[in-house]
Amino acid sequence: xxxxxxxxxxxxxxxxxxxxxxxxxxxxxxxxxxxxxxxxxxxxxxxxxxxxxxxxxxxxxxxxxxxxxxxxxxxxxxxxxxxxxxxxxxxxxxxxxxxxxxxxxxxxxxxxxxxxxxxxxxxxxxxxxxxxxxxxxxxxxxxxxxxxxxxxxxxxxxxxxxxxxxxxxxxxxxxxxxxxxxxxxxxxxxxxxxxxxxxxxxxxxxxxxxxxxxxxxxxxxxxxxxxxxxxxxxxxxxxxxxxxxxxxxxxxxxxxxxxxxxxxxxxxxxxxxxxxxxxxxxxxxxxxxxxxxxxxxxxxxxxxxxxxxxxxxxxxxxxxxxxxxxxxxxxxxxxxxxxxxxxxxxxxxxxxxxxxxxxxxxxxxxxxxxxxxxxxxxxxxxxxxxxxxxxxxxxxx
Numbered sequence: 001x002x003x004x005x006x007x008x009x010x011x012x013x014x015x016x017x018x019x020x021x022x023x024x025x026x027x028x029x030x031x032x033x034x035x036x037x038x039x040x041x042x043x044x045x046x047x048x049x050x051x052x053x054x055x056x057x058x059x060x061x062x063x064x065x066x067x068x069x070x071x072x073x074x075x076x077x078x079x080x081x082x083x084x085x086x087x088x089x090x091x092x093x094x095x096x097x098x099x100x101x102x103x104x105x106x107x108x109x110x111x112x113x114x115x116x117x118x119x120x121x122x123x124x125x126x127x128x129x130x131x132x133x134x135x136x137x138x139x140x141x142x143x144x145x146x147x148x149x150x151x152x153x154x155x156x157x158x159x160x161x162x163x164x165x166x167x168x169x170x171x172x173x174x175x176x177x178x179x180x181x182x183x184x185x186x187x188x189x190x191x192x193x194x195x196x197x198x199x200x201x202x203x204x205x206x207x208x209x210x211x212x213x214x215x216x217x218x219x220x221x222x223x224x225x226x227x228x229x230x231x232x233x234x235x236x237x238x239x240x241x242x243x244x245x246x247x248x249x250x251x252x253x254x255x256x257x258x259x260x261x262x263x264x265x266x267x268x269x270x271x272x273x274x275x276x277x278x279x280x281x282x283x284x285x286x287x288x289x290x291x292x293x294x295x296x297x298x299x300x301x302x303x304x305x306x307x308x309x310x311x312x313x314x315x316x317x318x319x320x321x322x323x324x325x326x327x328x329x330x331x332x333x334x335x336x337x338x339x340x341x342x343x344x345x346x347x348x349x350x351x352x353x354x355x356x357x358x359x360x361x362x363x364x365x366x367x368x369x370x371x372x373x374x375x376x377x378x379x380x381x382x383x384x385x386x387x388x389x390x391x392x393x394x395x396x397x
Contacts, residue, residue, distance in 0.1 A: 050090055
């Protein structure tokens with residue numbers, strides 16, 4: 001079997017979703033989902049890297065996944081991590097799909113799995129797409145007030161999910177929005193200071209949610225990179241009595257994150273932006289976090305399993321970082337199925353109404369758990385016709 005060609009697709013799913021298709025001379029096709037970042041330079045940049053790394057693979061046997069991956073790491077040795085690593089992850093995941101299909105097996109079976117067929121999920125980005133920036137695209141009822149947001153938590157309970165993750169939201173006379181100075185959507189960068197007003201807003205948001213759900217839901221608060229270490233510590237101490245499952249932060253220095261964890265009364269989750277087991281290792285050795293997050297689409301399944309194995313040595317359970325489409329969810333679910341040290345897996349429940357059209361199989365979710373099948377490969381492919389009908393819009397590129 002040989003690689004003969006590949007194709008890349010971008011589609012409008014309220015934000016840009018991207019897919020890689022690798023073709024072989026045996027007519028077996030491999031798929032992966034490789035991004036979801038709605039930003040034109042990053043999306044096009046990653047596409048260009050994937051193209052440059054895949055072209056020399058023409059004629060190679062796609063089933064030699066570890067050999068090809070090693071060769072790609074060698075080719076990018078002088079510029080490791082970043083887009084190069086994510087491009088290798090996208091290629092690797094598509095090749096694993098081919099190999100598993102050629103054997104008539106699900107991908108998880110290649111690694112001795114599954115440990116489990118039912119994957120526990122938490123409802124991520126709770127309420128965010130229902131605020132004023134996204135509710136019309138997602139065809140949801142707008143959440144205009146904190147009371148609306150709090151009442152929406154009952155939907156999570158009714159759907160059977162055991163946990164939700166929310167960002168920082170704030171409300172004014174015009175409605176609600178997320179707070180993301182680290183991404184440039186609000187003022188406050190590069191200083192990223194925590195104001196007393198914002199601290200009180202966070203306390204009010206999380207206290208109101210806890211009062212509404214009682215003990216029926218675990219609550220996770222994702223701060224992204226919106227505050228420096230001192231702000232994160234102040235927030236954690238202010239929320240100490242709310243039984244937060246973990247406080248999620250994007251801190252790239254293991255010593256700084258270790259200091260945060262030592263001072264925080266709330267468990268710390270993070271490292272979703274880290275690539276490679278080697279890069280995770282200092283965070284594990286220094287005991288910098290309680291819940292490592294791993295993105296399988298960015299790292300590739302082989303590297304993600306290595307990360308999980310190292311984490312297991314330090315008695316840490318992994319939570320897959322999963323924030324894009326159904327194929328990404330399947331890829332992360334295969335990872336969750338085969339590792340013994342699983343915490344809980346992220347999923348975006350509020351997606352655009354047409355998202356399911358992009359895939360050949362539906363997601364099977366029952367009572368807040370994703371049920372994996374034994375279909376070959378990832379268990380689903382991409383519907384090319386549906387994806388072509390919805391090219392990315394200029395305002396979301």
